[in-house]
Amino acid sequence: MDVGTGNGWCMDSVVPSTEVAERIGANWPLERVQALDAGCVARHYRYQDGGGWLGLISSVTEPFCAGCDRARLSAEGSLYTCLFASRGLDLKTALRAGADDTQLLGLILERWRVRDDRYSELRTLGTSPRTRVEMFHIGG
Ligand code: SF4
Structure with a gap:
């Protein structure tokens, strides 16, 4: 993320979380699962082979301010x-x-x-x- 000013962050280098999920899912099929609680900001996926799950937080491409x-x-x-x-x-x-x-x-x-x-929304x-x-x- 572009926290602070010194990490060289660049919007052009951001990979949207939807694409991250697509890329992972192309190799290890995923399915969406419900958030663990209503206030959770991560979008959760489960590996269809039962190998575990992952969460993606899309604060840049899908702000939740x-x-x-x-x-x-x-x-x-x-x-x-x-x-x-x-x-x-x-x-x-x-x-x-x-x-x-x-x-x-x-x-x-x-x-x-x-x-x-609402920084992320303004970004x-x-x-x-x-x-x-x-x-x-x-x-x-
Ligand atoms: S208000 Fe928005 S930009 Fe600021 S910390 Fe919360 S989610 Fe991030």
Whole structure:
């Protein structure tokens, strides 16, 4: 994925997950199976020979921002509500000022309530922001 800015990611090199499934299935026939839970973002397949299963997460070619529940806390105490966000919510200042768990939870819930992150959808539209947090900065 194009997380951060330093990995040389290029849309032209992306292989859509449908093609990944087709290529694998051409050699080892697959069949779709239901997601393990309703919030699961992977599309699951089972090998028809019973040899196992695989899951494909199509965050680039089939964005799922509307149902996303990702959040990361950076080492500096900023809460990022999207892996591609430009900025996070500063929780460290509140923590250092003596905020208790309830107050911190309130800050987090309010941020979550107003978040409108949809980087992957905007990428598809060609309007995604150029500035984004580096993945190593938020863990991962
Ligand atoms: S681009 Fe951001 S909002 Fe969309 S799925 Fe990825 S982390 Fe979630």
